Structure formats: structure tokens, C-alpha cells
Amino acid sequence: MKSANALSASIDIFISPSKTFNGLKEAKGWSWLAFALITIMLIASTYIFYSNADSQFILEEQVAAATVDATIGEKKMIRQSMEQGIDNQIWFAMGGGVFGIILINALIAGYYLLVSKQDPDANYSYGAWYGLGFWTMMPMVISSLGVIALVLTASTNELSMSLLNYASINQLILGLELGHPFYTMMESLNIFSIWGIALAAIGLKCWTNFSLNKAILFAALPSIIIYGIWTVIAIV
Template identity: 30%
Template sequence: MHNVTNPLQACNDIFFRPNGVFNAINEKSNWSWLPFLIVVIMAILPNYLYISVIDISWYQDLVINAQYGQLSPAEMEAQKQNMTRTSMTAFTVIGTFVGLIVINAIVAAYLNIATRGDEDNANGYTDWYGFTWWAGMPIVISALIAVVLLVLSDGGQLNPSIVLPLSLAYWMGTEMTSDWFAFLQSIRLDSFWGIYLTTVGISQWTNFSTKKSAVIAVAPWAIIWTIWAVVILL
């Protein structure tokens, strides 16, 4: 197994040789601040750029029709007046930041509980919380592609799925008004990459087999996607 000596190297190697990275961060708990900053910034950047280049009037109508279609025309107009470019940018930045922290906190709690079956596992909740940011690093690839697409675009009326170009919603051209939009946005190539990294990390940090590690990594996604799809269908 190759030797990982610093967090910058770890952020690079997590994409190519994750076994060594998870072995190293199992001993270097303070390294997780770097992927935390990278993941948060890269998750926010495409959304920030999108709001900056989009035809704001068109986007206001799109969001209102998708989320507030049951309101009266007067109420919809009031909502539109509140949806300035500045307010939507602030909401996007704060929402993404807080959302990532909360979601990773929940995932860390799950991993902490799911790995208690290994009596030799000495990692606690904070260790697994740091772990989640390493497993989330594939979002960097998605974000970079999104930034390129947005920079090369003419702005205007762009499908919101462009901020997640590795999602089924983008590939299928799903409109925001579709009931399946958010669901298909969640099914992304980088999500599966994150599941793979989680599998690798669990197998490195515990005595669990690769198969058991994979089951632990896949289970929450499989459950969420299944329930979500059933709710939409019903």
C-alpha cells in the first residue's frame, strides 16, 4: 500500500488510490478539514455561478410554477418579488453549507452505529464525521464539469440540472416542474463514486469484509431512493 504523507496528497490520491488515503487518515484525524473546505466550496460554486448567469425573470417563473403552482396569481407575484438574485444567492450558499453539514452529520451517525459490530474498531463519531468529507470528494469532479458548462454557456434559460451534470436529471433533460426532477438529480455518478469510497474506507477502518462494507455503504441510498420513488409513484 502506498504511503500518504500529507493532506494535499490525500486529496489527490482519494480519486486514484483511496486505500492508502483511508489508512492514513485513520491515524491523522486533523486532515479532514481540507476535504471539508473543498467539498463545501465546490458544492456551492456551480449553484452560485448558475444564479449569476441565469435569466432571473425566467428562473423566478420556473421556481414559482414548480413549487408554488397552487397559489393565487397575487400570491405568486408576491413570491416573485421576494426572489431577487441576491436573496436566491444567499439562500443557495447558506442552504448548501448547512445542508452538507447536517447530511454528513447524519451519515456519520449511521456509520458509527453500523460499524459497532467490529469490536476492534476504535473510531468514534467525530472520526466518521471526518470520514464523510473524504467520501464526498467526488463532488469536485461534478462541480468542475458544471463550472465549465456554465462558463461556456450564453446564460439565459438554462435547465437547473446543469449544476449537477453527472445526474440522471441532466442526462435525461428532466424539467424542474417534473415530479421526478429532485429524485433524478440525486442519482449521480459522483454519488456512486462516493458509495465506492465509503466501501473502501469501511473495509480499511474495520475488519469487515468488502462485501459487508459495501452493504453498509449502499443500504441508506437504496432505502432512500426506493422510498422516494414509491412516494412519487403513489
């Protein structure tokens, strides 16, 4: 079975992703909807967060994080530098977020194209894989909705930047403190990125003749390599 159109695909990706990926094989332009939903929700959640958060509270939090091992003089310089850019931080966050999505998907699409060469029947272009990549990022829409809900229901405007990573493995399970060697890594790993890996595995399985285990391996391999290197660096 396959999704009938882009709108139904945007719903199926959460409840029956194979229908989305099967429909996407012959679709033209569906991935623009996925990209639009992801970016609109990212921009909206970022704007709502920074519009409701106390900028001075954010500044103090960022200065504390950046000056853990700094001298008094270095702390002063870092604070002055951050104070100059605090008013424009919202625009950097929104622009950087959208640019990051485009760049990361460009890299991952090249990776999908490369691994798909192992299946001679998978004759999809780079552009097709680029479009598939956006659909694997659709959990970000749910993540952004979560940020908006948390901000709008908060009882204070002293909102921590960690709220943006509310679904991280660290916040949900580990509870590591700032300064711990694995803090940043575990903050970056969240249930939505794991969800995205699962969608990528389903997408690879639908578009190739890979076994399920092979599709899971190829979908997870980039993250395994990145977090493996990160782990070694943290330990050292």
C-alpha cells in the same frame, strides 16, 4: 499503502482512495482540507451560476415548477412570494448548501459509528467517522468544477436550474419531464452521489474487518432506504 499528508490524500481520494483512508486512520486534521475544498468549490460554483444566469429566466422556471397543479390565484401568490426572494436566492443557495453538507455528514457519521460496532476492532470515535464522511463527499469538488465549466462556456445567460444537476441519472439517461412522478427523484440521483457511495464502501472496508460485500451493503443502505421510500411515495 497510505497517503503521506492531507494534500496527497486529496489527490489519492480520486485515484487510489484506499491510500487516503489508510492514511486518515492516524491523521490529525486532514479532514479540514476535504471540508474546505468541498465548501469552497460549492460556494464558487453557486456564485458563478447565479452571477451569470438571468434571474428572470430562473424565476419563470421556478414558478412553472411550483405551480404545475395550482389555481390561477395560487400561481399569482407563488409568483409574488418568489419575486420577493429572487435577489437573495444566491445567498440562501450557498448557505443552505454548506449547512446541508455539515448536517448530512453529521447524520451519516452517526450511522457509520453504529454499523462499525459490528466489528469489535473498529474503535473509531464519532469525530473520526465525521472526518471520513467529508472524504466520501469529495466527488462534489469534481461536480462543482463541471458546473463552473458549463456556465462559463454557455452561449446564453438563460441557464436552467437543472444545469446544477447536469450529472443526474435523469439528464444522462432517462430524460423524464417535469411533472413526472419520478422526475425529482431521478434528478437528485447522480453519478457523483453513486461515486460517493463507492468511496464510503472503500472507507468502511479500510477501517473495519468487513468483507467487501458487507462494506458495499452498509455504504449503500441509507440511499437504498431513502430511494425505496421515495419510490413507494411516487408510485402511490
